Amino acid sequence: MKILVTGAYGQLGGELCRMLRDDAAPRDIDTLDLTDEQAVAKALLEVRPDAVINCAAYTQVDRAEAEEKAARAVNVAAVEYLAHACDTLNCPLVQISTDYVFSGEDRDTPYREDALPSPRSVYARSKYDGELAAARCAKYLIVRTCGLYARPGDERANNFVKTILRLGRSRSELRVVADQHCTPSYVPHVARAVLSLLGVDRSEPAPWGIYHVTNRGAATWYNFAAEIIRLSGMEVSLKAITTAEYGPAARRPAYSVLDTTKYHALGGPAMPTWKEAVAEYFGESV
Ligand SMILES: NC(=O)c1ccc[n+]([C@@H]2O[C@H](COP(=O)([O-])OP(=O)(O)OC[C@H]3O[C@@H](n4cnc5c(N)ncnc54)[C@H](OP(=O)(O)O)[C@@H]3O)[C@@H](O)[C@H]2O)c1
Numbered sequence: 001m002k003i004l005v006t007g008a009y010g011q012l013g014g015e016l017c018r019m020l021r022d023d024a025a026p027r028d029i030d031t032l033d034l035t036d037e038q039a040v041a042k043a044l045l046e047v048r049p050d051a052v053i054n055c056a057a058y059t060q061v062d063r064a065e066a067e068e069k070a071a072r073a074v075n076v077a078a079v080e081y082l083a084h085a086c087d088t089l090n091c092p093l094v095q096i097s098t099d100y101v102f103s104g105e106d107r108d109t110p111y112r113e114d115a116l117p118s119p120r121s122v123y124a125r126s127k128y129d130g131e132l133a134a135a136r137c138a139k140y141l142i143v144r145t146c147g148l149y150a151r152p153g154d155e156r157a158n159n160f161v162k163t164i165l166r167l168g169r170s171r172s173e174l175r176v177v178a179d180q181h182c183t184p185s186y187v188p189h190v191a192r193a194v195l196s197l198l199g200v201d202r203s204e205p206a207p208w209g210i211y212h213v214t215n216r217g218a219a220t221w222y223n224f225a226a227e228i229i230r231l232s233g234m235e236v237s238l239k240a241i242t243t244a245e246y247g248p249a250a251r252r253p254a255y256s257v258l259d260t261t262k263y264h265a266l267g268g269p270a271m272p273t274w275k276e277a278v279a280e281y282f283g284e285s286v
Contacts, residue, residue, distance in 0.1 A: 001200070004152045006034060006082075007056030009149035012096060015191040016053055020200070025049060028056070034078035044085040046200070053080040053094040053136075054082055057127070061131055062249040064123040073160075075126035076133060083137040090091065092141065092205065094198060095134035099146040099214070100124040103186055104253020108181075110218075112259045113144075113210040121250035125205060131210075138208075141197055142210040144258060147184035147224070152284055160184065164225050168234040178222035178240035181255045183214040186277035190214070196268030206266050212258035215274040231282040 001023045007013035008026030008074055017024040032043045034056050044052070055207040057075055058064060066072040079095060101117035112145045119125040134140045150157035167174055193213045199205035219227075222240045229236060243252065260271055272280070 002047060002049045003198075004044070004047050004052045006032065006052070006054045009156055009160065010055055010057075010059075011148050011154060011187050012145075012191060012194075013055035014154060014156070015150060015187045016055065016194065019195060021192055023200075032106045033174070034081065035073045037081045040078070040081040040187075041085045041088075042087055044091070048089060049091055051092045051094060052082060052086055053096070053194065053198070054079060055096050057096070058123070061121065061123040061252070064126065065121065068126075069127045070121045071122055072129070075123070076129040079130040079133040080090060080136075083133055083140070085113075086137050086139070090138070092139035092198070092208070093134055093137045094141045094143060095130060096194075097131050097142050097144045098124065099258055100128045100253060100257035101128040101131065101144065102253055102256050103253040104180075107255040110257040110259035111212070112193045113212055113262055120253070123250060136174060140208055141206065143194055143197065144191075144210065144212050145185055145190050146182050146214045146256065146258060148187050148190065149184065149281065150187040152281060154187075160165050160221065160224065161278070162226055165200060165232060165234070166229045168229060168232065168236040168256050171236065173239055174225060174229075175239045175241045175246070176222045176225040177243050178220045179242050179254060180252055181257055182217050182253070183216070183218055183257055184224045184274050184278070185214040186272075186281060189271055189277055192269050193263060195270060197266070201268075211263045212260050213263050213271070213276045214258050214260060215271050216260065216274045217275065218257045219274050220277055222277070224274070
């Protein structure tokens with residue numbers, strides 16, 4: 001089996017490559033710039049993969065507000081190129097997407113896969129349009145996930161846990177938003193689930209379509225930060241603030257918890273709760 005993994009230096013792509021070992025054909029921007037249509041077609045013809053997992057993305061949510069063209073080149077156009085190349089080879093495309101496709105307005109129950117997206121930022125719109133591009137492929141899986149943080153050993157990763165650990169060591173007080181509800185998700189758990197959906201651990205892939213894959217439960221960034229501080233033993237005070245007080249450039253959903261029933265019904269590895277997941281992160285780092 002050969003699985004072409006794009007965004008291979010990223011959090012999720014890197015973990016998938018580690019799990020797949022010799023079955024991975026890793027590519028990142030230095031070996032395959034996905035915004036180059038001809039390069040995408042050539043790479044797929046060379047590798048002739050059994051599946052493509054597209055983990056590459058423009059992921060700077062706030063910066064995207066001022067860089068729409070750059071965001072859409074990676075999050076939309078590149079997916080169109082991949083979908084076309086995959087179709088030519090009759091190869092499945094796994095497109096990784098986000099909880100941010102939902103507006104999160106007037107909502108307090110988890111979103112199922114058939115809920116209507118209503119993206120509210122440049123990044124979110126680009127990811128949703130990327131989903132539509134992937135769905136034009138005959139064989140596709142769209143996996144929406146949320147709040148990713150890679151293993152502590154992943155030195156290149158940028159994520160919320162690393163930010164809290166860095167700031168917690170240099171400041172006496174941290175101010176964290178307490179009015180956005182989602183599910184922080186540990187990359188090894190999400191990667192394992194993606195491979196299971198693709199059928200790497202069984203004979204058949206899941207039925208083509210959309211799947212929600214996150215850890216279980218719900219948390220605000222404030223709840224998540226409190227757990228990180230508790231488990232790390234840092235002595236830093238934590239203050240709850242509103243999103244308006246924080247003032248980010250991009251709008252974010254106030255509630256974007258994803259319902260993972262469809263994934264779990266297939267019998268793949270169960271997703272731990274977000275608290276179990278963050279405890280596992282700290283268990284690995286000591
Ligand atoms: N991070 C989260 O909290 C989160 C939440 C929900 C969904 N997601 C989705 O999950 C997926 C994986 O996220 P992640 O956190 O693992 O991302 P990541 O760590 O930012 O990795 C993305 C990788 O894609 C590469 N890339 C960017 N432009 C490229 C191009 N033109 N050609 C080839 N590679 C390119 C990046 O390189 P550079 O670093 O050089 O740009 C980076 O190595 C993405 O689809 C993201 O939208 C992420």
